[in-house]
Amino acid sequence: MSATITTEMPILRVEHLSMKFGGLVAIGDLSFDVRRGEITALIGPNGAGKTTVFNCITGFYKPTEGMIRFTGREGNEFLLERLPDFQITAKAKVARTFQNIRLFSGMTVLENLLVAQHNKLMKASGYTILGLLGIGGYPKAAAESIEKAKHWLEKADLTDRADDPAGDLPYGAQRRLEIARAMCTDPELLCLDEPAAGLNPKESLALNALLNDIKANTGTSILLIEHDMSVVMEISDHIVVLEYGRKISDGTPEEVRTDPRVIAAYLGVDDEEVEEVLIEVGDEDVIEQLDTGPDADHGPEASSSMLAGPVNDTVVHGNGERVTVEKGAGKAAQVKPQQVAGSTAARKPAAKAAKAKAEPAPKAATPAKQAGAAKAAKASPASKAAPASEKPIPAAGKGKEAGISNRLPAARGGKADDLQLIKGIGPVNEKKLNAHGIYHFDQIAAWKKADIAAAEAYLAFDGRIAREDWISQAKVLARKAASAPATRRGGRK
Numbered sequence: 243m244s245a246t247i248t249t250e251m252p253i254l255r256v257e258h259l260s261m262k263f264g265g266l267v268a269i270g271d272l273s274f275d276v277r278r279g280e281i282t283a284l285i286g287p288n289g290a291g292k293t294t295v296f297n298c299i300t301g302f303y304k305p306t307e308g309m310i311r312f313t314g315r316e317g318n319e320f321l322l323e324r325l326p327d328f329q330i331t332a333k334a335k336v337a338r339t340f341q342n343i344r345l346f347s348g349m350t351v352l353e354n355l356l357v358a359q360h361n362k363l364m365k366a367s368g369y370t371i372l373g374l375l376g377i378g379g380y381p382k383a384a385a386e387s388i389e390k391a392k393h394w395l396e397k398a399d400l401t402d403r404a405d406d407p408a409g410d411l412p413y414g415a416q417r418r419l420e421i422a423r424a425m426c427t428d429p430e431l432l433c434l435d436e437p438a439a440g441l442n443p444k445e446s447l448a449l450n451a452l453l454n455d456i457k458a459n460t461g462t463s464i465l466l467i468e469h470d471m472s473v474v475m476e477i478s479d480h481i482v483v484l485e486y487g488r489k490i491s492d493g494t495p496e497e498v499r500t501d502p503r504v505i506a507a508y509l510g511v512d513d514e515e516v517e518e519v520l521i522e523v524g525d526e527d528v529i530e531q532l533d534t535g536p537d538a539d540h541g542p543e544a545s546s547s548m549l550a551g552p553v554n555d556t557v558v559h560g561n562g563e564r565v566t567v568e569k570g571a572g573k574a575a576q577v578k579p580q581q582v583a584g585s586t587a588a589r590k591p592a593a594k595a596a597k598a599k600a601e602p603a604p605k606a607a608t609p610a611k612q613a614g615a616a617k618a619a620k621a622s623p624a625s626k627a628a629p630a631s632e633k634p635i636p637a638a639g640k641g642k643e644a645g646i647s648n649r650l651p652a653a654r655g656g657k658a659d660d661l662q663l664i665k666g667i668g669p670v671n672e673k674k675l676n677a678h679g680i681y682h683f684d685q686i687a688a689w690k691k692a693d694i695a696a697a698e699a700y701l702a703f704d705g706r707i708a709r710e711d712w713i714s715q716a717k718v719l720a721r722k723a724a725s726a727p728a729t730r731r732g733g734r735k
């Protein structure tokens with residue numbers, strides 16, 4: 243099928259998509275557009291259904307219901323749910339990367355980029371030995387492939403590593419190589435599953451630059467799943483938010499970050515990072531009012547559900563929306579926005595309290611900076627808690643938790659390292675780690691498999707310590723701390 247193409251026409255239109263696994267509705271009646279030439283982010287808490295959406299788009303799963311309409315540059319239209327996966331790549335020109343890196347680690351960086359163009363080269367060879375021997379279009383196609391590989395090596399800042407085995411690259415470079423490899427297939431739509439997972443801040447910036455370059459210079463549209471809000475908010479033109487397989491918000495980064503339903507769903511982070519995200523969002527009213535303690539029905543220190551504050555609570559947002567949280571619904575579904583007249587007047591003094599917690603902000607501080615200051619104040623264990631040396635260390639406990647081998651009774655010299663400099667550790671996790679006798683980067687750097695398992699059991703994580711590579715981050719920070727032992731660094735991770 244073919245149509246007259248306009249830039250307004252979305253490259254991908256997902257309509258009433260549902261995916262059921264037995265009795266589990268992983269995706270329920272989901273509709274959204276991926277606009278041509280833009281970066282669209284799909285975010286949501288763990289298990290919200292993001293990867294399932296990707297798997298439906300790329301043909302790994304056949305959806306239970308719904309349509310996925312792809313319209314290419316030439317007006318060529320495909321219903322992806324009807325195509326086998328190899329045709330989705332070949333015909334519709336949809337490329338994807340995965341949560342876990344899937345490179346040919348024994349091949350060189352350059353070879354990885356050439357292998358990605360195998361189909362084109364085989365076609366040019368006419369699938370005959372004569373073609374490979376240089377008769378026909380093969381030599382020209384081979385030269386073009388090398389040129390393309392060189393182009394993407396440069397874009398991904400990997401030229402100097404071209405001859406190294408892909409498996410020897412640092413993590414962030416491997417992520418960029420995966421994207422470069424996908425780009426060598428000339429995709430019209432590039433689907434990236436958590437491209438920033440495990441990257442350090444410098445690597446995240448390099449990733450942002452690469453994705454912005456792709457957007458600006460290739461016309462390839464990008465759909466990405468990402469938990470790292472610094473990436474999502476920085477580069478996305480459009481964000482779709484899922485919770486429990488349903489869409490709860492859809493709009494620009496600004497619209498999404500101030501949407502009360504999204505704040506209730508915690509912008510797709512784990513329970514432990516709720517506080518951190520709310521501070522990042524900068525809505526101090528919400529931070530303060532959601533910080534009113536656990537819902538008695540759920541018991542103390544339960545799950546994220548109680549972190550949304552007491553049930554039947556009403557929260558007034560900075561933008562004047564009054565939000566009522568009711569019993570018995572999902573976190574986002576609990577939120578009912580109602581406009582409140584005289585929004586500023588309606589704000590409670592809670593904002594003042596939140597600000598009072600913050601360090602004095604510079605004169606013309608932006609809300610984001612103030613939020614950062616609030617974060618810094620909240621993040622400082624020394625300012626809130628009793629000195630670590632006075633804290634009781636949990637007795638050698640039962641189960642996995644007892645296996646963290648290198649706990650300390652107190653921070654050395656009474657001064658803990660700023661564990662929040664490890665990407666993935668927020669104020670809540672830092673507190674928990676301190677409470678468990680982990681105060682210093684070198685302690686985390688020394689963790690072995692059993693320690694990681696024990697820490698994950700305690701933090702209720704599932705593979706995140708490895709995914710975010712806390713150990714490598716801790717090693718780097720431990721080295722820095724050793725060279726400047728008196729300095730406790732602050733600031734954003």
Ligand SMILES: Nc1ncnc2c1ncn2[C@@H]1O[C@H](COP(=O)(O)OP(=O)(O)OP(=O)(O)O)[C@@H](O)[C@H]1O
Pocket residue numbers: 263266268286287288289290291292293294295
């Ligand atoms: N093949 C499958 N069989 C059964 N259940 C599945 C399958 N794939 C996904 N699910 C379930 O569907 C739900 C959505 O999972 P999905 O992996 O899509 O979430 P996600 O938002 O990508 O999560 P994360 O951010 O943790 O990667 C989960 O409850 C998951 O257990």
